[in-house]
Amino acid sequence: MIEFHDAGYGYGGRELLTEMSLTLAPGSFHFLTGPSGTGKTTFLKLCYRELQATAGRVSIFDEDTRGMERDDVAQLRRRIGVVHQDCQFLDHLSVAENVALPLTVSGQPRDDGDLSDLLSWVGLSEQINARPPELSGGERQRAALARAVIMSPDVILADEPTGNVDWEMSLRLLQLLIELNRMGKTVVIATHDLHLIRQAKSQVAARVLRISNRRIQQSGADL
Numbered sequence: 623m624i625e626f627h628d629a630g631y632g633y634g635g636r637e638l639l640t641e642m643s644l645t646l647a648p649g650s651f652h653f654l655t656g657p658s659g660t661g662k663t664t665f666l667k668l669c670y671r672e673l674q675a676t677a678g679r680v681s682i683f684d685e686d687t688r689g690m691e692r693d694d695v696a697q698l699r700r701r702i703g704v705v706h707q708d709c710q711f712l713d714h715l716s717v718a719e720n721v722a723l724p725l726t727v728s729g730q731p732r733d734d735g736d737l738s739d740l741l742s743w744v745g746l747s748e749q750i751n752a753r754p755p756e757l758s759g760g761e762r763q764r765a766a767l768a769r770a771v772i773m774s775p776d777v778i779l780a781d782e783p784t785g786n787v788d789w790e791m792s793l794r795l796l797q798l799l800i801e802l803n804r805m806g807k808t809v810v811i812a813t814h815d816l817h818l819i820r821q822a823k824s825q826v827a828a829r830v831l832r833i834s835n836r837r838i839q840q841s842g843a844d845l
């Protein structure tokens with residue numbers, strides 16, 4: 623589904639990630655971990671072609687992402703939902719409108735029943751008409767997850783989705799991501815939280831990608 627072939631990336635010629643060869647198979651569940659600043663967000667950006675590898679090659683859905691046309695990139699992004707680390711929203715729109723934004727932007731019809739089901743799945747039924755500044759940290763993360771999955775993507779990339787929330791909320795978010803994986807979605811979660819990785823182990827066949835010394839090391843979830 624997403625394949626790295628001896629891929630590397632550097633900002634401004636300074637190598638950050640190197641010699642990455644790995645496959646994120648359809649329906650797989652991966653944690654991506656490593657100290658702050660080692661390149662987790664950068665790796666995720668390579669996975670949705672926000673960045674292009676500066677060495678080697680990254681293929682997404684069997685397509686080489688080098689020199690891809692803008693339309694092809696847009697097409698590919700529709701199949702990938704991203705939960706960004708800072709989960710930005712448009713503050714003048716309601717939670718429901720923010721979550722539905724990917725549909726609006728791509729000119730697709732919005733089914734209010736489906737939207738309400740999705741918001742209830744993430745536990746935000748009460749906040750449908752709230753504005754983003756009224757949400758707590760955990761509610762924002764769940765709204766960001768709902769927005770990432772509204773287009774029914776095949777892949778979900780979550781960048782520190784439990785960054786600013788307490789343990790109980792982290793588990794709730796993890797549960798939602800595990801449910802998505804059970805529906806057949808490929809899931810990648812970037813996190814510092816080793817407890818979260820251990821917690822997932824009993825429920826899902828998670829693999830761990832650890833960034834160390836500019837390279838990605840793969841292992842099971844036995845930490």
Ligand SMILES: Nc1ncnc2c1ncn2[C@@H]1O[C@H](COP(=O)(O)OP(=O)(O)OP(=O)(O)O)[C@@H](O)[C@H]1O
Binds near residue numbers: 633
């Ligand atoms: N646009 C950019 N231009 C130059 N350097 C950048 C850019 N984006 C990130 N970097 C640098 O690349 C390195 C890796 O950043 P990245 O955000 O991928 O790390 P991370 O592992 O996700 O960090 P954190 O856990 O703190 O979120 C950092 O040193 C960062 O300063």
